[in-house]
Amino acid sequence: MATAAIETHGLVKRYGEVTAVAGVDLTIAPHNIYALLGPNGAGKTTTISMLTTLVPPTAGSAQVAGYDITSQARQVRRRIGVTFQDIVLDPDLTGRQVLDIHGKLYRMNRQERKTRITRLVELVQLEEAIDRRVKTYSGGMKRRLELARGLLTDPQILFLDEPTQGLDPQNRIGIWNYIRELNRERGMTLLLTTHYMEEAEVLAHAVGIIDHGKMVAEGKPASLVSALGADVIRVHGHGDQQHFLHTLGTLPFVEQVQIDEHDNLVQVFVDNGNRRLVEVVQAASGNGFRVEDIAVAQPSLGDVFLRHTGRTFRD
Amino acid sequence: MHATYVIWSKHMTKFFRNAEEALGLAIQSVLWVVLFGVGMRGIVTQVSGGDYLAFILPGIIALSALAGAVGGGMMLLDERLRGITKEYLVSPIPRLSILLGNAASTTTKALLQALLMLLIGVLMGVRLAGNPLGWLAALLLVGLFALGFSGIALAVAAVSRSIMGYHGMIFLFNLPLLFASNALYPLSVLPTWMRTLVLFNPTTYLIDAVRALAFGAEPTLGLFSSTAVILLFAILGIWLALTAFRRSIRR
Numbered sequence: 108m109a110t111a112a113i114e115t116h117g118l119v120k121r122y123g124e125v126t127a128v129a130g131v132d133l134t135i136a137p138h139n140i141y142a143l144l145g146p147n148g149a150g151k152t153t154t155i156s157m158l159t160t161l162v163p164p165t166a167g168s169a170q171v172a173g174y175d176i177t178s179q180a181r182q183v184r185r186r187i188g189v190t191f192q193d194i195v196l197d198p199d200l201t202g203r204q205v206l207d208i209h210g211k212l213y214r215m216n217r218q219e220r221k222t223r224i225t226r227l228v229e230l231v232q233l234e235e236a237i238d239r240r241v242k243t244y245s246g247g248m249k250r251r252l253e254l255a256r257g258l259l260t261d262p263q264i265l266f267l268d269e270p271t272q273g274l275d276p277q278n279r280i281g282i283w284n285y286i287r288e289l290n291r292e293r294g295m296t297l298l299l300t301t302h303y304m305e306e307a308e309v310l311a312h313a314v315g316i317i318d319h320g321k322m323v324a325e326g327k328p329a330s331l332v333s334a335l336g337a338d339v340i341r342v343h344g345h346g347d348q349q350h351f352l353h354t355l356g357t358l359p360f361v362e363q364v365q366i367d368e369h370d371n372l373v374q375v376f377v378d379n380g381n382r383r384l385v386e387v388v389q390a391a392s393g394n395g396f397r398v399e400d401i402a403v404a405q406p407s408l409g410d411v412f413l414r415h416t417g418r419t420f421r422d
Numbered sequence: 423m424h425a426t427y428v429i430w431s432k433h434m435t436k437f438f439r440n441a442e443e444a445l446g447l448a449i450q451s452v453l454w455v456v457l458f459g460v461g462m463r464g465i466v467t468q469v470s471g472g473d474y475l476a477f478i479l480p481g482i483i484a485l486s487a488l489a490g491a492v493g494g495g496m497m498l499l500d501e502r503l504r505g506i507t508k509e510y511l512v513s514p515i516p517r518l519s520i521l522l523g524n525a526a527s528t529t530t531k532a533l534l535q536a537l538l539m540l541l542i543g544v545l546m547g548v549r550l551a552g553n554p555l556g557w558l559a560a561l562l563l564v565g566l567f568a569l570g571f572s573g574i575a576l577a578v579a580a581v582s583r584s585i586m587g588y589h590g591m592i593f594l595f596n597l598p599l600l601f602a603s604n605a606l607y608p609l610s611v612l613p614t615w616m617r618t619l620v621l622f623n624p625t626t627y628l629i630d631a632v633r634a635l636a637f638g639a640e641p642t643l644g645l646f647s648s649t650a651v652i653l654l655f656a657i658l659g660i661w662l663a664l665t666a667f668r669r670s671i672r673r
Contacts, residue, residue, distance in 0.1 A: 159512045184514040195505040199436050211428045212513045256509075 110173055112137040112264055112296040113158060117167035120153050120320075127153040129320035130167065135313070138294040140286065142301055142311035144408075146416055150320040151300040152192055155268050158298070159189050172263050185213075188262035190253045192269045192300075198242035202233055202252050205241060206259055213260045220259075227255040230285060247278035254285060265289070267299040271306060279306075286310055304409045314408070316415050323415040328408050335406045335414060336362040338380030340387050342373045347395035354390040365413060374413075376406065425515035429523025430530070433497055437531060447489060447535055454482045455542045462606075477639075479543040480632035481605025483536045484625050487568040488599065490535035492592050494528020495575030499588050502579070502670070511671065521667045525572050525660065532568030537561070540636070551638035560636040563649065566656045567628045573659025577666035599625050609642055624655040 113135040120128040128150040135141045145151050156162045158171055160180040168175065174182040196205060203224065210220035228237050231251035236244060244252065250270065257265055270286070271279040287310065289295045301307055307314050308328055316324040324331060348366065355361050355375060360383055363376040377383045380403035391398050459475045459482065466474045501507050510520045544550065550557060575592065582588040600606075602616070603625040609617060620626050627648040634641035641648070 161508060161511055181514050184512055187512070189508075189512045191505060191508055193505055195509055197432075197436065197501075197504075197506060199439050200432075204435065208428060208432050209509070209513075212425060212510070212515055214424065 110137075111135060111170070112139070113141075113169070113171050113298060115154075115158070115167065115169040118154065118157060118164050118169055119166040120150075120157060120162065121165045126320055128157070128164075131317065131320070131322050133169075133315060133322065133325075135296060135298060137296050138290070139312040140290050140297045140299070140310050142299055142307035142314045143317060144301060144304075144307055144314055144412060145317035149317045149416075151317055152268055153320075154317070155189075155266055155298070155300060159187060159266055160184055186263045188257035188260060188265045190250075190257045190265075190267050190270060192272070194246075194249045194253065196241045196249055196252065199240060201240055202228075202237040202244070205252060206256055209256050210259055215260065223259055223261075224255075227258055230258075231255045232281075247274050247281075250274060250278065250282065254282065258289070261293075262295070264296045264298065267297065269300055269302060272302060279303075283310060304407065304412065308408045316412060318416040324411065331411045332406050332408060335410055336376035337378050337405075338376070339404050339406045339410060340375040340377060340380055340384060341400075341402045341404060342375065342387065342391060342398055343371060343400040344373075344391065344396055344398040345371045346397045348373065351391050351396045355387070358386065358390065360386075363414070365410075367413075374410065376410075380404070423519070425510075425513075425519035426522040426526060429510070429520060430526040433494075433523065433527035434530065436497070437493075437527070447486075447493060447531070448538060450489060451482070451486045451535060451539045452542055454485065455479070455539060455546060458482075459543075459546070473548065475543065475546060476548045476637045477608075477633070478606055479539070479548055480629040480637070481600065481603065481625075482543075483539045483564060483632065484567065484603075484605065484628050485600050486535040486539050487532040487564055488571050488596055490532030491528055491568055491571040491575045492596070494524065494531050494572055495579040495588065495592070496585070497527065498524045498576055499579040499582055499585065503585070507671075517668075517671060518664075520671075521576065521663060524576055525569065525663060528572035528576065529565060529568045532572060533561070533565050536564045536568065548637070551636055556635040556638075560632045563628055563631050563635070563652055566652050567624065570624065570652070570656040570659035573656070573661070573663040576663040577659075580663065580666040580670040599623060603629060604642075605629055624651055627651040 111134045113133060115131055115133040118128055118131045119126070131154055143151050143154065157164045158169060158176060160176055160183055163177055170176070171183045172186040176183055206224045206227070207220055210223065215223070228234055231254055233248060233251055233255070236248055241249065241252065254270070257267070271282050274282065283306070286297060290297055311328060313326065314328055314331065315322050351373065352364060352366070355364050360378050361375055362378065365374040366372070367374070375387055384401070384403060388398065388401065459478055462478065463474045507520065574595065578591045579588055582591065602619050603623045604620060605625065609620065612620060627643060630641055630643045631645055631648040631652070633639040634645060
């Protein structure tokens with residue numbers, strides 16, 4: 108397939124005075140996993156809502172699986188699977204009923220439904236619980252059931268809005284494995300939003316960072332990280348930062364400086380951490396700033412996030 | 423059509439699975455007939471030449487159709503508040519089928535409720551009219567009435583923000599519809615002002631027609647005009663639901 112799986116042009120959504128999405132341009136190649144990152148209220152869920160035809164855009168256009176989200180919404184809906192941010196399940200139905208009714212809505216015949224459900228229940232390891240009512244499920248089981256529901260109709264593109272929110276590490280890693288497997292074996296395109304940096308780092312072929320309804324950075328995780336500089340020197344300490352920061356600004360090898368006032372943390376992005384460590388310590392000392400701890404590290408996607416949104420990645 | 427059926431059958435499954443809801447509605451009906459009906463029968467032995475229980479049974483049936491409709495509206499509200507409606511909205515089904523599925527299940531519940539009441543009434547010794555076609559016509563009218571009230575309940579459910587709000591709004595309809603009608607007392611004993619009020623209430627026409635068709639009473643309003651009013655009410659209710667629902671999904 109030469110065309111993009113998802114392509115948007117200047118996508119805008121306004122709710123009265125509030126602009127939730129302020130012109131997003133996005134291209135997702137087929138068979139890729141794309142992670143949309145952003146602080147709360149950045150417009151991730153609204154973007155997904157538009158792409159899944161839940162809400163019409165105020166302006167701009169988007170194609171999903173080659174079809175326009177407003178004029179060809181039916182075609183789009185036939186080709187996508189969705190799991191929402193909040194758990195959307197009928198507590199009084201059994202897991203099997205949830206899946207079966209979903210399959211009926213998509214006009215799958217009885218035989219198809221039966222075989223698909225058996226296979227998917229096995230994949231998400233719900234064999235024992237599938238005939239119990241959903242209200243007896245744990246949070247992780249509900250998420251896995253929703254994932255199975257999203258996959259039931261064998262969609263070309265799967266949208267996952269915060270797929271691992273509120274899950275324990277074990278369940279989270281389980282979900283990551285399913286996602287990777289689906290992508291690798293079936294070539295399924297996935298668009299996911301997440302709160303967890305490592306989730307994007309581990310899974311995504313490409314990430315987009317969105318803030319205030321706008322895309323602020325986009326690319327492969329590795330290239331976004333390397334754009335920050337080779338290494339980061341993290342300096343913890345307290346006292347007068349002003350002079351320290353000023354001195355750092357005069358050093359030629361310093362590519363960028365970030366301050367996290369909460370943690371009394373100064374992050375210095377440099378070309379080579381080990382070589383420049385001594386110089387950074389020198390710049391810090393003797394000016395009323397006391398260093399308590401210093402470490403050299405490779406920048407992470409979390410640093411990219413901080414750089415572009417001015418916020419640390421916390422939940 | 424297919425999706426409408428899927429949603430209807432899902433709601434019916436949920437209804438029967440959720441024993442409390444089904445049982446609650448049934449018990450409510452029984453209480454009305456057995457306690458209220460029998461109690462009143464003791465003090466009022468004769469109303470326009472018939473048994474009082476037979477006289478108020480159509481009103482109780484109408485009331486229970488309302489209760490069924492309220493329960494059906496709850497289903498839509500519950501699915502809306504839980505976000506389950508979103509599952510329908512991203513699937514390739516017509517938007518209208520979501521509403522039709524709801525209206526169908528709501529009406530079904532209301533009709534089941536009405537049938538149960540009728541049955542209890544008969545068990546309590548109320549005598550039906552001789553013509554089974556009349557019973558059928560009466561049930562049909564009850565169905566139309568239930569459809570109309572389902573529409574109102576669904577319209578309210580489509581715009582309510584909470585379960586409390588929904589019940590508050592529904593309560594505004596429920597009791598006035600019963601008291602400001604000919605359910606408990608014949609039209610002829612009412613003062614003129616109340617009579618006028620009562621004639622604006624579609625429940626009045628349903629009750630009058632059911633009394634005539636199922637229990638062999640003399641119609642006071644004319645079967646034809648009663649049918650017309652109920653039909654109009656059904657159309658109005660569905661139109662209301664449609665308008666409210668369209669607005670609720672276009673955000």
